[in-house]
Amino acid sequence: MGWSPERDAPAAAVPPLSVERVTLRYHTDAGVVTAVEDVSFTIAAGERLALLGPSGCGKSTLLRAVGGFLKPSSGEIRLRGVPVRTPGPDRMVVFQEFDQLLPWRTVAGNIAFALRRARRLGRAEADARAREWAGRVGLGAFADAYPHTLSGGMKQRAAIARAFAVQPDILLMDEPFAALDALSRRRMQDELLNLCEETGATCLFVTHAIDEAIHVGTRILVLTPHPGRVGAEYRVSDDARERGSAAFGALETEIQQRIFGTLASRPASGREGRAAHAPDAQVIAHVG
């Protein structure tokens, strides 16, 4: 038998996620809507790819397709080399909406339920791990609370704990903090970053906020306006991840310019007048 690159490649060389020339269309009564066109990217183990772009460019559609909720019109999405056909516990999704927990189960009950189904754990072990994860996201005292008694931020914490607890191949996050107030949002971004760094999780993170993409992502893929195509890709250095740093501001400006085509004035940040092109933005590709 001859050597086959796919069969004989070491497992580590197969990326957790590859999106290959994917086009996604909706068929509606009014006609066909092309949401995403000919998009390709891969995510390596431990990477956090932020999908960034204006409203309607197809970020959520792409995330839903990776989740297995939507079939590509053309192209292929592979998880560890295997084509995605259906949703599965190897991809845990955190949505923007606050109603994603099972309302009839407590915080620990929600996490334990996912663990029992996805990891086939017994009741006692699932419950112990669920309580541990509730504690890790600051909900230790609320492990026995029902979702309707929690704030929006607490519900998102519980959903994040549930997703991490299952240890999926990839975490899919669709603007999980978009409905939070600015302070909670910032705190949750920091907490998510810490969890990702502690666990080495691989993430695909959808956002329309440039600062969030830079703070949370290790790479950023900027999609063009409708239909979404890859417009540019950036690698985020550790320096740039630090809010308020020169590298952060430079990358933010670079991406703003890329998206809006002009420098936005930022009187509140005190960063106006910064160089138009960021020397340390580590641009991987400018397309189009």
Ligand SMILES: Nc1ncnc2c1ncn2[C@@H]1O[C@H](COP(=O)(O)OP(=O)(O)OP(=O)(O)O)[C@@H](O)[C@H]1O
């Ligand atoms: N169920 C659907 N049926 C028909 N068209 C849809 C459907 N969902 C999304 N679309 C269309 O697909 C395109 C991409 O939508 P999508 O929600 O993926 O964009 P997005 O970048 O996530 O936007 P936002 O940042 O506002 O959430 C839009 O033109 C939208 O109108």
